[in-house]
Amino acid sequence: MFMQALGFGLITASILAIGAVGFTTQFGVTNILNLAYGEVMTASAFAAYIAVSRGLNPWWGLAVGGVFGALFSFALNRGLYTPFIRRGSKLFVMIIVTIAVSLIVQNMLQVVWGPQFYSIHADPGTTVHVLGMVFTTTQLYIILIAALALVALHSLLRFSRIGKAMRATASDAELARNCGIQTKRVVDLAWLLSGLLCGIAGVALVMELGSFQSTTGGAFLVPIIAAAVLGGVGQIYGAMLGGLIIGIATELAAVYVNPEYKDVVAFGILIVVLLIRPQGILAEVASQKEVAA
């Protein structure tokens, strides 16, 4: 029972980790709390759905979702967020902007796709037993993809020039700019990467859930933010760790407490972190610095 819950937890954790890493990458660089992230996940899932219903293999659908997420996020930033920031909009204006975007996207999806459920089916393959946990091969692939994506991102940030520029901007945008780093490019990349991971997470989520609708991604937003904040703003490994903790905690709560309140666990963790230790576990103080564009 416990191991089974743990198994579920690992899958949820993987998807959460992909999403949280994407979220924290963008949050760390731009300092914008992007509450439309969940909706971009849903939109990416629908993009993948279109591709798959045209006959594309679901795993390629994952790639389609990722690319869509990247482009959509990039466009949202260039078209909407950056212009607002350029005029000096404060943090709280930005949060209203992202909420507005999330409402528009979610409801536009509903207008176009209706209230019914859709699904992207990946052949589950054989079941695998590991230490009392049961996985389908599809699920194992998802966990593998999560791991690969994170290793790739880590390498990018650590070893590439633009990756280092990103870390510098996340640390101190003003200083980075003064050192000649082209923050505009860094910000663009942050949104592209974030959107890519967002899209992949979105498709992986709907593959795991079995069916989805216009509200699915939005429901996952708070656990993702919880994971990202728990791990520390901009901390990639922190977001992974946060995803793991929240994924397992919520599944255990579902089994041992009440499945209805499963989400409340993630919400509760987020509130506690924000109120007690906003900088997260792997501390990098998220001070009241203004947004970067």
Place this chain on the structure above:
Amino acid sequence: MSTAWAFYISTVLVYLGVNTMACWGLNLQYGYTGILNFAYIIFLSAGGYTAAVLTLGPKTEGGYQQYVFGLNLPFPLPIIAGGVVGGLLSAVVGAIALRRLRSDYQAMVFLVISIIATTVVTNDVGLFNGPAGLSLIPKPLDTVVNLSLVGYQWFYVGVTAVICAVVYAFVRRITRSPLGRSMRAVRDHEHAAAALGKNVAAIRMTSFIVGGVIAGISGAVLVSFISAWSPGGWLYQETFVLFTAIIVGGTANNAGAALGALLVPVLFLETTRFLPPIGRPGLTDALQWVAVGSLALIFLWFWPRGVLPERKRVINIPDLTSPPVAIPTTVTTAADHAGRAE
């Protein structure tokens, strides 16, 4: 005027009153004091729920509704109780959530509290009757005034107007007083306000609780009118409608808040009822949300201060022609030696 029209207009007027009060409360918290209370809707809901369980008669055996109390209290007690509960809940939430936090984290905390509240309330059948909520709540003073259906509608419009006037009197007293000034100071620069001796935490909490009381009253008035309360009617997105209303109407301006209530929840959302139902059910609702979101973005971009921006309060300076009067403090005795060309 045909009965249907009379019914419709009187209903809209009650909604206008309810939303105006809600906007005044939120405006006090956000427009004047700078608190991004994204959980505002739960205080409206709490007020409505309180009015419901106090107005309902005792639970009948084998009845289909589950709830507590059921004291069958007469008007206006349930409304007042709604306000009190709104205030108490604000005190609790405020004690947890109001602290020195960057503004968007603060907003997130409130948002999450709102979502948790919705989840808990929807699932707890014993107190809240689960997702179905409560209905068949007796209308206030119904048996006392004994009017026709339409007559009662207009009566209630009058009741709402009176309550609005009372709430407005209170709000206005606060916003034009030194306390209102202190709230705006906390909003503009809390460290400077503290450096001037203002207890920022106490001021925030005061604003938060007063806003909560107003929200509770507003919710109570609404629920008493529509005779029903359900968790689904008080989702966290509703707070966004109210925020959009005060952004459109103008923050830190009571007339602006009232105008926003008229323009957004009432006109904007209500007039769409007249459009022929297009497409499948739920489509108009979805389009409404798209419209509200777009409206917020448009106003934030083009008219961020709203239709009626915050008024500049001009103070008449007495008689500029006479020479400066020496104030009997150490600070200005030096002015006597100044001899500076004025």
Place this chain on the structure above:
Amino acid sequence: MSAATDTLLAVTDLRRSYDGVHAVDGVSFHVDRGRITGLIGPNGAGKSTVLGMVAGAIRPSAGSILLNQTDIAGWPSYKVARRGVGRTFQQSGDFSAMTVMENLLTARPGQRGDSLRGALLGKRYWRAEEDALIARATDLVRRFDMTSMANELGGSLSGGQRRLLEIMRALMSDPEFLLLDEPMAGVNPALGERIGDYLLELRDGGLSMMLVEHEMSIVEKLCDPIIVMAQGKILSQGTMTQIRADQKVIDAYLNG
């Protein structure tokens, strides 16, 4: 014994660290009544942190701050302010959405209309006090030559006018001690001169001040004594001539 009554502020072994970095590392000094004490030093010396701790905006890690023999270390800033300590801010501390007059009217603590009860009792309750405050604010506005800007929003003032407003605002509450954090930064020289003259006048009227400043000419004109800090510690204290002659100070400024 007479030394005790002349000492307004006595700071002993004040410390503040952030994540292992000692921003202020054991600082002790006293401020005498009726003088403008300067606090200078190279960037990162910890001057603003010291000011912040005295004002109550920053919590000390250790040490005591005696204001008229009461230890205010760790007190929240509003309590320190109510004890007669005013301060200005390095970057604009004015209330930008309120007029100059409103800025000034806000500045008096303990107003009748400032409590919820007082506000709800209505204008009749707090009117008289408000009128007195308006009169006082009007006088300050005239004194500082700001009558034309009296009903302008704080946000529409120039940088120098904002500084002036902050000083005026700090004066509304009749402080005993005024903390100034780089009041002349970003202000044109002519206005800077005027501000300096005002400060001297205020000092002559009995107001004690502590001034954090970079510009040596300003320090020279206004401050006596002067405390020099570097890297969280006090290097030297004394008159301008004395510290100029101090080798430690010379080294710090040449190297820092």
